[in-house]
Amino acid sequence: MKRVLVTGSNGLLGQKITQQILHHPEVELIATNRGKNKYPVKEGYVYETMDILNQGQVAAVLQQYRPDVVIHTAAITNVDVCHTNRETCWETNVDATANLISLCEKMGIHFIYLSTDFVFDGLKGPYKEDDAANPVSYYGESKLAAENLTKQMKGSWTIIRTILVYGILNDMSRSNIVLWAKEALEAAKPINVVNDQWRMPTLAEDLADACLLAVKHSATGVFHISGKDMMTVAELVKKVADFWGLDASVMKEISSDSLGQEAKRPKKTGFILDKAMTELQYQPHSFEEGLALVSRQLSKEIGTRG
Template sequence: MKTVLVTGSNGLLGQKITEKILKEGGVNLIATAKGENRFPVKEGYLYAEMDILNPEEVREIIEQYKPDAIIHTAAMTNVDTCEDEKELAYQLNVEAVATLVTLCEAHNIQLVHLSTDFIFDGENGPYDELAAPNPLSYYGETKLRAEELIKNSKAKWAILRTIIVYGIVSDMSRSNIVLWAKGALEKGNPLNIVNDQWRMPTLAEDLADCCFLAIEHDAQGVYNASGKDLMSISELVARVADFWNLDKSLINEVSAATLNQKAKRPARTGFILDKSMTELNYHPHSFEEGLEILDQQLKKSIGQ
């Protein structure tokens, strides 16, 4: 049985990975994050507090538990915050990866690393795994730098690139565009939503599956791991409104230029998923199927 260590286990993806292991078994899980464990179930796996920015602490934990694989989900992902706090973004998104790479090389550990569509400029998406990156934001730059560090290492590695991850955690402590749009529309708040950016939103459960498929297949190389439906952000919000029968007239379509966001976003990303589907047997849900899963979880969490 493989031992798998997960960084950022309190995050949305981290919690979905814990959930998956508890449901399916077959893996010894070491969940790690900064601070106390936020996952509601505490049995069936080990939790270790670990500050990814403390190389000595990271080394001690990895040498103590000797994982066969590390799924690295911890990162600074708020694109505008990365622009404001460049030093911290670099520490979290690049230096922490360098620490893990060194340890994976030394102990022959497979590294499964999460990356992003924001390494691309959005000029000619959807992209395959060989497309040339050209990040527009500091967030994209740090994630590309991390990819380069991993690719130039002697470690066993797989990079999974993803796009807009959505889902819920039990304490509702993590938001994302789907929950945000649903909540705002339910309150009757008018929304300004961009209609000139295209993405393929990814259900967190699908991404957790792909992380495991990468470990099961001893995957080596870059894989696209997103949802399969390409849509504009305004269409995404409209589909959320349709699914929950909310008022679409509250959605005001605007161009990205009108929002004055600190970081520049790529216009059209999206991924070609053929490689992940063929080599890893990755089969993501459609967007509406993902919303259905989310809806069931929401009903369960409020005890309906």
């Protein structure tokens, strides 16, 4: 049995990992996050309150449980927040990661770090794992810095990069691109959507599956994990409209430049998934399959509330 500790277990990916581990009796889960546990099922695993910025608390939890693997999902992922609050971004995304790496080195723990397509500049996507990183945002810089620390650690490590994760949180506390698009279209309010940024959106369940495949195979190195379909953000919103039978005419297609965002975004990312498919047996859903799963989960959520 492998003992796996997850940081950021209240987040979208963290909750999906919890959900999947509960169906894998050969894996023992230590779920950690700041504050109370938000996952509705409280049995079958251990939950510990752990603030990744509190070095003493992190050390105490790791020493108590001595996990075989740490999956580090906790981070500030909002590109604009990272741009304006640089000190907090660096402290959370880099310094806290450095502390975890140091503890994993000392205890012989395999470290899995969740990273992003935003380490690339978006000029030559889709990307392979060994393509040169060149972030265009401070968020991307912080994630690349943490990647580099991970690569330098004395011990076994894995970096899993991903793109535009979507799915349903149990408490519906945070939105994502699919839920935002669906809600905006349902409200029939005019929305501006960029038509010159290409992505391969990732179903949260697929990303959680990849994390557990990395644990199962004791995989090391860098892996690209995303959905299989490349599209512009505008095309994504149209697909959401088509799936739920909504009117896409409220959407106005615009260029990234006309948004006037201070934090730059890469134009075209996307991943070549061959390595993950071969070495991890990773098999992502299509975007339409992902939307169907989200739709089923939304129906269940509404039914539960009703």
